[in-house]
Amino acid sequence: MRILPVTRRILSHDERKVTRNVFSRWMMTWLVVPGLVAGGLLGGCTRPGPIAQPPAPAAPAPGPAPEPTAPAPEPTAPKPGPTPSPAPGPAAAYRAGIWLESRWLDEATPGAEVSRLLQDLAARGITDLYIRTGSLRADGTLALPAADRVTAARKEASALGLRLWAWLPGLRHRIDLSQPDTVRAAAASVARLAATGFDGVQLDLEPTADSDEGYLALLDRIQTALPSGKLLGAATHLVRPHPAKAEWTPAYFAEVAARVDQVAVMAYDTYAATPEEFQVNVAYQAEIALRQSHASTEVLIGVPTYEDRTERHTPETEPTWAGLAGVARGFGQADLAGRVTGWALYAHFTTSEAEWRLFENRPR
Numbered sequence: 001m002r003i004l005p006v007t008r009r010i011l012s013h014d015e016r017k018v019t020r021n022v023f024s025r026w027m028m029t030w031l032v033v034p035g036l037v038a039g040g041l042l043g044g045c046t047r048p049g050p051i052a053q054p055p056a057p058a059a060p061a062p063g064p065a066p067e068p069t070a071p072a073p074e075p076t077a078p079k080p081g082p083t084p085s086p087a088p089g090p091a092a093a094y095r096a097g098i099w100l101e102s103r104w105l106d107e108a109t110p111g112a113e114v115s116r117l118l119q120d121l122a123a124r125g126i127t128d129l130y131i132r133t134g135s136l137r138a139d140g141t142l143a144l145p146a147a148d149r150v151t152a153a154r155k156e157a158s159a160l161g162l163r164l165w166a167w168l169p170g171l172r173h174r175i176d177l178s179q180p181d182t183v184r185a186a187a188a189s190v191a192r193l194a195a196t197g198f199d200g201v202q203l204d205l206e207p208t209a210d211s212d213e214g215y216l217a218l219l220d221r222i223q224t225a226l227p228s229g230k231l232l233g234a235a236t237h238l239v240r241p242h243p244a245k246a247e248w249t250p251a252y253f254a255e256v257a258a259r260v261d262q263v264a265v266m267a268y269d270t271y272a273a274t275p276e277e278f279q280v281n282v283a284y285q286a287e288i289a290l291r292q293s294h295a296s297t298e299v300l301i302g303v304p305t306y307e308d309r310t311e312r313h314t315p316e317t318e319p320t321w322a323g324l325a326g327v328a329r330g331f332g333q334a335d336l337a338g339r340v341t342g343w344a345l346y347a348h349f350t351t352s353e354a355e356w357r358l359f360e361n362r363p364r
Helices: 013-031 033-039 111-123 147-159 180-195 213-225 250-257 275-291 320-331 353-360
Strands: 093-100 128-132 163-171 200-206 231-236 262-265 298-304 340-346
Touching: 093 163, 093 298, 111 147, 147 163, 163 180, 163 231, 180 200, 180 213, 200 213, 200 262, 213 231, 213 250, 231 250, 250 262, 250 275, 262 275, 275 298, 275 320, 298 320, 320 340, 320 353, 340 353
Parallel strands: 093 128, 093 340, 128 163, 163 200, 200 231, 231 262, 262 298, 298 340
Antiparallel strands: none
16 A cells, blocks of 8 residues: 655654664665676676575685774664563574465355465465455454354464464554554454464554554554464564655664564565665665564565555566565674564565565575
8 A cells, every 4th residue: 555654753862873873884885786796796686586695705815814803883772662682592593474365265265275375385485474354444343254264274374384364454544543442442353353263463554653652552452452372463664764754763663573473574665766775775674673673573574576666666676586685685784593584575466486486596
């Protein structure tokens, strides 16, 4: 859906510091991208296709060892907002999500067709399925899918190692979250939706303004209402600094991430003028999202596979291969030990076989 202009607020000194430290490095990277491409150091930027690995460095000439260079200091976490905790020791784990149409849970869709879909997605390396299940009404109520269809799909998905999410999109301005009764009703609706058999619910209210306290209140209420063992996810906006109209400060992103089990950053519609600029944009989003979320929160970065042509996106300026490369570059700048990270393709109904090959051969 088209993102509408939202209210901005002035960043605090600490917010400006962490954002400037991370973003300035990506802007410097972007300024030298042509040279990196010419030198073969920026795999995949010259044309759509699988991202090549950088060439092995030449053996150093004999001589005295260079003086070690002190590592750049990590940016300070912004306040207010939860401070990311140190990552634990275990190795990183990866997940891969994809957004799907509601028809996969419709009674009219044969069960055999659903089975083929699940088997195909599992074989391609997908782990998380976000299936559209309607939208919250203005009063916080929601039409629920047939529980038997959800239960049957989840049973088969679980056997394949897949998680089944209810994707709950909607227009933020159509629901008044300043009213406690509406918040309670919406949270109860989401809890009932999860109870139909999903592993979790992904909330996707757009556009949600930076510092929207009503949205935070809704997330809090949902967490207390969800049945035990059910997950809560959020499709999140871009993090500042960014030219897009719907963007959040690092502190507000951290507030949202602290309230959910998984974030899926919608790192597209960035107004990028070139694939190289888009790759830098995505890399920035991936790095700062990881830094601004708790170690227990899964961080997935959305990558476009759609062909829309708008002022914010074209398939030439925001190609799939550049998005996948950007995710790898961004995560490569942070400590992934013990973290769960990954990719999310938008969307299943727009992904071509060529784009599937790019995903299956994506840089890690």
